[in-house]
Amino acid sequence: MKTVLLIIIIIFFTGILEAQTIWLDELDLTSMQCGWGTPEANKSVEGNPLTLAGQKFERGVGTHAVSTLLLNLDGKGKQFTAFVGLDDEVVDGNGSVKFFVVGDKKILWESPVMKKGDKPEKVNLNLDGIKLLGLLVGDADDWIDYDHADWCDAKIEFTSKRTPDELVVKTAIEPYILTPKPSDSPKINGAKVFGVRPGNPFLYTIAATGKRPMTFSAENLADGLSLDEASGIITGQIMKAGERNVTLIAKNEIGDAKRELRIKVGNQISLTPPMGWNSWNCWACAVDDAKVRESADAMVSSGLINYGWTYINIDDCWEIKPDAKEPELQGELRDKNGMINTNKKFPDMKALADYVHGKGLKLGIYSGPGPLTCAGFTASYQYEFQDAQRYADWGIDYLKYDWCSYSKIAKDRSLPELKKPYQVMRDALSKVPRDIVYSLCQYGMGKVWEWGEEVGGNCWRTTGDITDTWSSMSGIGFNQAGHEKYAGPGHWNDPDMLVVGLVGWGPQLHPSNLTPDEQYTHISLWSLLCSPLLIGADMSRLDDFTLNLLTNDEVIEINQDPLGVQARRIYDEDGKQIWMKEMEDGSKAVGLFYPDLGEKKEPEKYFNWGEKKSAKIILKGNDLGISSKFTVRDVWRQKDLGVFENVFETEVPYHGVVLIRLAEAK
């Protein structure tokens, strides 16, 4: 009897010793999705002490709606406790969030809608039998602006030993590569039509895959242009307006490839959507000269240049910052002639531009119509002409012009006030002898797509900032329906930059939080939408999966099609969508998507509970205006699927896509 009692006592105490507590801030937070910024352990999303209604918390996690974290409790959880609320760091009167705790697809707890200053809500939940636990911060149905949300003193008690590593559920689906390797024979890619203004510097690099060494030549090269045989870089200037048809030739030991390039010398540039890289989504203000050079180097060494990727764009933070604490950002904002200065991280912008041009690439820069940029650096207000001149002197090829502090200058949000500053910079750019792509960034205010072309924009952001979460990317991408009538050669809708590869708004980076299927959706949709394709990743560390996303010549061809017709949505039911884009050769590019967005998303739908879901999508030739038989090609796999009569059906992965190209069968 005594022995039995002893055993029971031993089991009881071992149980207690094994039972343990894991704090949320001990977990690897890279799998936590966050609608803006990066989740922080023991800090708010902006790096301040966690503070709710004046009360500071030592421990917890600061995040931003929409935010999700899925934890594998394996039925061993006992209790979840936390205090939640909107962090005091947001501007008064802004932001509202709603917290949910979801266990095995059921809502276990939800907060009321919470605003700044609300008393923290206490969560105290029994976790008996729960296998998967989801923590969600929703936007309380009013968009995610200022939704800085904190899980304070958040911890889980367990009935037996668990380690923080076992708890975190990583992306369920492994990356899988669809893009076939390019052939060794030469193949010419990139834009088939190119616009330039008479007399302005000309730069076009022949993009071609195939075994190196390769030599390049051209038939009927326009007067004033010369071609470098080894690199395929064409430079010079054409004085007279008009259209020139040039035959480009790429040759290696296996054979040669020929392709027509239509050069249109006139008033329009950006005849196909700009393709390149922008520093913001990876480095944000951690960008400097070395990182820009490194990105240009990687554009070449990764082979991306062989697919038409061209621009290397510096976003915010290259200018002097008034009142900066960091010595490298301090200095005179402008010289005595009012010409803008760079900060010490960019010691010589002209030399940087020369370096980038030397590789056959182009350099972009960033400013705004207000006195300050969004990150508080010097912007162009009242110096627009000097700035345009400066950019031209340096050799800048692309300007992103970001509204931000112009809010304080504009009298109101009427259309004339929204247009005015963009018109001013347009006039300035038009006076300098250089082709500078003009990218308007004002987040879609006043339906900019309706007048972006009128103020001379080559592209205009249609949305707020993208982040690497499904809700952000899908929310933006699938919301572009109806904008198609405003896009065309020289003027494109811009649903923001790509969130693939290593991103993070610097200096810390993480792999994109989008699943592989979500990333295929992202690239397919942006290509169909004729969106500018600006890679937001660390270029020096592109993994095979990301390269596979960015080097599919048939996908890029859809984006770069000379007709420049943006895809429209032709079907939207039961969580399935079909988007169709007319191509110059009469064929149609079609994206069959299964985003499963639904009217209003239920909390459990934010999590991937580990089930493989897919949907059958049926496409009818009639819906595309095709009455005869048609051929179908799988674009990602670059495989012909056969001839079909009126109906094509396929299985589409959850949050994924099947991208096809259809043509009438001969």
Ligand code: GAL
């Ligand atoms: C935002 C803009 C971002 C980035 C940032 C720089 O307003 O939308 O794309 O440029 O400013 O501060």
